[in-house]
Amino acid sequence: MIVDHEHSGQHGYISDKDRYLARLKRIEGQARGIHRMVDEEQYCIDILTQISALTSALQGVALGLLDDHLKHCVVDAVNTGGEAGDAKIAEASQAIARLVRS
Amino acid sequence: MIVDHEHSGQHGYISDKDRYLARLKRIEGQARGIHRMVDEEQYCIDILTQISALTSALQGVALGLLDDHLKHCVVDAVNTGGEAGDAKIAEASQAIARLVRS
Amino acid sequence: MIVDHEHSGQHGYISDKDRYLARLKRIEGQARGIHRMVDEEQYCIDILTQISALTSALQGVALGLLDDHLKHCVVDAVNTGGEAGDAKIAEASQAIARLVRS
Amino acid sequence: MIVDHEHSGQHGYISDKDRYLARLKRIEGQARGIHRMVDEEQYCIDILTQISALTSALQGVALGLLDDHLKHCVVDAVNTGGEAGDAKIAEASQAIARLVRS
Numbered sequence: 090m091i092v093d094h095e096h097s098g099q100h101g102y103i104s105d106k107d108r109y110l111a112r113l114k115r116i117e118g119q120a121r122g123i124h125r126m127v128d129e130e131q132y133c134i135d136i137l138t139q140i141s142a143l144t145s146a147l148q149g150v151a152l153g154l155l156d157d158h159l160k161h162c163v164v165d166a167v168n169t170g171g172e173a174g175d176a177k178i179a180e181a182s183q184a185i186a187r188l189v190r191s
Numbered sequence: 192m193i194v195d196h197e198h199s200g201q202h203g204y205i206s207d208k209d210r211y212l213a214r215l216k217r218i219e220g221q222a223r224g225i226h227r228m229v230d231e232e233q234y235c236i237d238i239l240t241q242i243s244a245l246t247s248a249l250q251g252v253a254l255g256l257l258d259d260h261l262k263h264c265v266v267d268a269v270n271t272g273g274e275a276g277d278a279k280i281a282e283a284s285q286a287i288a289r290l291v292r293s
Numbered sequence: 294m295i296v297d298h299e300h301s302g303q304h305g306y307i308s309d310k311d312r313y314l315a316r317l318k319r320i321e322g323q324a325r326g327i328h329r330m331v332d333e334e335q336y337c338i339d340i341l342t343q344i345s346a347l348t349s350a351l352q353g354v355a356l357g358l359l360d361d362h363l364k365h366c367v368v369d370a371v372n373t374g375g376e377a378g379d380a381k382i383a384e385a386s387q388a389i390a391r392l393v394r395s
Numbered sequence: 396m397i398v399d400h401e402h403s404g405q406h407g408y409i410s411d412k413d414r415y416l417a418r419l420k421r422i423e424g425q426a427r428g429i430h431r432m433v434d435e436e437q438y439c440i441d442i443l444t445q446i447s448a449l450t451s452a453l454q455g456v457a458l459g460l461l462d463d464h465l466k467h468c469v470v471d472a473v474n475t476g477g478e479a480g481d482a483k484i485a486e487a488s489q490a491i492a493r494l495v496r497s
Contacts, residue, residue: 103232113226120222123252124215130205133260137286140253141293144246148293148495150225151242156488158235159469164480167473174470182462184239188495189454190394191243191250250393258386265363266378269371276368284360291352291392292496307436317430324426327456328419334409337464341490344457345497348450352497354429355446362439388443395447395454 104157112150119143151188155181206259214252221245253290257283308361316354323347355392359385410463418456425449457494461487 103109120143126136163181167174205211222245228238265283269276307313324347330340367385371378409415426449432442469487473480 117222120219127211141289144293152492159484178465186458187243191246254390261382280363288356321426324423345493348497391447395450
């Protein structure tokens with residue numbers, strides 16, 4: 090049996106990959122739309138509104154991925170026991186800090 | 192003389208449009224990169240790091256555009272006098288609130 | 294006539310000082326409450342909920358003060374003309390950046 | 396034996412309680428200082444700077460408490476197994492979302 094690692098992924102923790110991909114396609118479209126708005130010199134406040142919407146959409150994806158990560162990678166590492174769990178939690182806490190501060 | 196309104200823009204408040212367009216091109220590339228990372232199921236924490244970087248880049252663009260907006264549109268409206276200035280400031284305050292809360 | 298500068302204030306830009314003072318009294322009470330929750334080792338998630346509420350309350354005060362600042366100090370400086378207005382706007386933009394990033 | 400639940404705490408997950416209490420005392424002092432600055436009508440931008448500093452200090456406490464919570468309560472619940480771990484992670488994810496969005 091041939092396993093296609095390239096496309097099957099190394100982690101497999103993502104609970105609903107198609108939904109994330111669809112959300113990220115919309116996010117790409119939002120980024121392209123903001124570029125076009127600046128190029129067309131649309132009204133600044135309208136551009137800022139779109140940037141706020143894009144930031145919120147990104148936060149939603151980040152919070153979903155983080156929840157998946159805690160539910161799968163962190164739980165697996167805790168079940169493995171010992172330092173593996175501690176290391177995964179320290180890593181998750183640092184990622185949370187970056188999200189809160191960005 | 193023919194003025195190309197489509198491309199010359201209706202607002203013209205943006206201090207360095209080429210620089211914004213270059214930053215937004217990079218932001219589009221970052222969004223595309225995050226889509227690819229999820230598609231390839233790369234490590235969740237690495238994806239979160241890229242989302243934090245993209246959020247910071249968007250904030251930088253938003254803060255730059257807001258500064259341009261205050262310097263040009265708001266100042267012009269204040270100089271016009273009366274309610275025009277008040278309305279522009281109320282609108283700017285609402286945009287700032289959306290940025291702070293997003 | 295004796296002017297009580299200590300209490301009349303040097304700026305006088307605040308649109309409804311009593312309301313701000315009441316909000317800040319509540320914020321002080323919230324901070325004290327969080328200290329007590331940690332001292333009593335109450336449930337961590339409940340403490341985090343209170344910290345989020347306090348952060349939102351502080352943002353509300355900051356956004357209100359910023360709006361007052363734009364409406365009064367910045368408008369006055371713009372009306373004075375020249376570099377005074379530019380300097381006030383640069384200063385306001387820096388304060389906005391600190392709020393967005395904190 | 397009499398256990399003083401009121402003061403011994405029900406959770407005991409906090410890694411360095413005295414340090415948190417000292418940080419929260421400083422945060423209370425910062426809140427009181429902002430109240431005084433508004434009462435004395437100090438310069439708005441200086442008040443905003445203090446609010447940004449207080450918000451950052453609160454975020455630091457929240458991130459520390461969350462890290463302690465993941466390391467202790469969540470790990471314990473995962474080790475208990477079954478739905479206990481899932482429930483704790485769902486609860487932690489909601490708290491993280493409130494922090495990111497506040």
